[in-house]
């Protein structure tokens with residue numbers, strides 16, 4: 303069983319909601335990435351999404367755009383990112399890592415080479431923002447190397463597409479909570495709940511909800527019906543501008559602790 | 574010429590149902606945009622064959638845009654060059670001054686049929702922004718135009734024109750602050766406002782169905798030109814040329830001629846300060862296959878796949894991608910793509926002004942420069958047809974500044 307399935311099975315057995323922080327690889331600092339990944343785990347992360355910076359992130363809002371621009375200005379690329387995952391894996395064999403990004407950096411790196419190197423480094427899944435199900439043969443090498451292709455579902459996704467997405471889902475299905483870009487805040491919990499309900503009725507894979515989750519309250523509200531919550535922009539914003547790796551880790555800990563607490567309190571209450 | 578892909582029997586059979594031109598094109602967007610793109614493709618394919626829609630479009634093209642545009646024999650220019658006869662397809666005479674209106678008139682009619690009340694557009698030179706603001710005003714739709722902060726500076730006249738037409742112009746300050754960033758920002762707006770908003774993309778780029786739809790709306794240029802050639806000269810041209818930014822005016826001219834194998838097709842990309850300097854916008858001549866803005870095509874990027882900054886004296890050609898159909902035409906060897914530098918374009922601008930009394934857009938001046946080069950390769954009785962995609966009024970400030978003149 304791969305690490306993602308393993309982790310969701312453990313969460314289910316324990317009756318807990320997964321916490322998935324997203325950070326942009328190389329921001330706030332390239333040296334701080336590996337300590338940050340460990341700090342996220344220490345603060346209660348169940349799975350980590352590591353953003354691969356791209357010059358033209360068309361689905362991202364200003365916070366993640368700027369984090370990506372800062373990382374690119376420091377020369378961050380796939381080679382460095384895979385080396386960080388390898389270093390993280392040296393002491394953490396359990397926490398799944400999903401790379402999230404856009405196609406062109408991988409296309410230029412070469413799909414087969416990327417898939418081989420990512421699998422060797424200990425990456426568990428890949429979420430390609432600009433590669434919908436229709437173009438799935440792009441990057442077929444990624445699946446062939448044993449990595450999960452994480453699919454997105456959105457409020458605009460039609461019933462027919464949802465059916466296909468649910469059938470194709472691997473690892474988990476990432477439900478985008480509203481039609482918009484990352485970092486916007488337009489959560490309508492009732493709407494999300496009914497959509498996630500429809501997805502869970504169809505999909506074998508667990509459902510994680512992201513976009514717009516920013517604090518303990520919004521995370522707890524989503525946790526009532528989702529298998530996991532993803533927190534991106536709010537965390538990236540919080541980490542931006544920290545002076546050194548130690549401060550970045552401390553900020554991550556301070557930011558995630560109340561969210562982890564709220565998720566666990568809800569689980570304890572439900573049990 | 575080397576061709577990486579065997580040329581097909583019928584170039585008019587593309588794209589396929591998935592929006593592919595061979596390995597290029599497709600729909601590389603976030604899940605949220607899949608539904609609106611499917612709805613757009615379905616609506617457009619239905620309208621394309623709807624006689625009432627066609628009649629409406631033809632009426633607008635005739636009475637609002639002012640079509641057909643003539644083909645004009647540039648006799649003094651041709652004589653001065655001393656080679657083939659140069660003919661200009663006068664898209665500069667269209668309402669709003671460029672080919673861009675052919676597309677916006679069409680897409681605005683589609684937007685209205687879909688019940689959308691808000692138009693968004695990206696723009697580089699401002700010509701597409703003006704053409705979008707124009708049709709939005711005419712149909713009473715709200716219009717927001719995204720424009721790179723750098724372009725706002727160098728195309729001040731067009732920014733003011735858009736405002737006069739009632740559009741809101743939003744400066745884009747991310748990335749390189751030019752056309753590609755304006756496109757990113759427009760996509761972000763669309764993803765956020767899909768319910769009431771129609772995104773009028775200004776060139777043959779973006780996800781399917783845009784490269785097909787924008788081509789179809791501009792293909793009138795080549796259809797007219799081909800018929801005008803046969804009617805007025807009794808034959809087809811020996812070579813045709815157009816400038817290539819995203820590639821809409823070029824594919825507009827080329828498309829009707831794609832199956833006429835004896836007609837040579839040459840696209841002129843912006844070589845900026847020279848292909849060797851790295852300061853250019855020649856995606857086909859100097860880029861590599863990649864994925865940008867929803868399609869697979871040739872892009873200008875580094876070894877990490879990061880899209881590069883481009884340079885051209887003309888804002889409308891300053892784009893690191895290119896329409897996927899051009900990528901296909903390049904790889905099949907059906908069309909050649911070459912670079913024309915800033916200096917060559919400027920020289921052509923002046924030459925056309927002085928010999929023919931026509932101020933061409935800086936974008937179109939690249940095509941004129943290429944037409945002059947081509948004309949030299951042919952005898953006097955040959956014909957080179959050049960798409961004069963737009964007029965140069967918007968560029969007089971840029972040219973004056975470049976030449977050290979304060980207006």
Ligand SMILES: Cc1ncc(COP(=O)(O)O)c(C=O)c1O
Pocket residue numbers: 671672673697698699700701775776777816817818819820821822823888889890934936937962963964
């Ligand atoms: C007059 C003119 N020609 C050409 C272009 C380039 O666009 P395309 O390559 O899509 O024709 C522009 C773009 O702004 C333009 O204004």
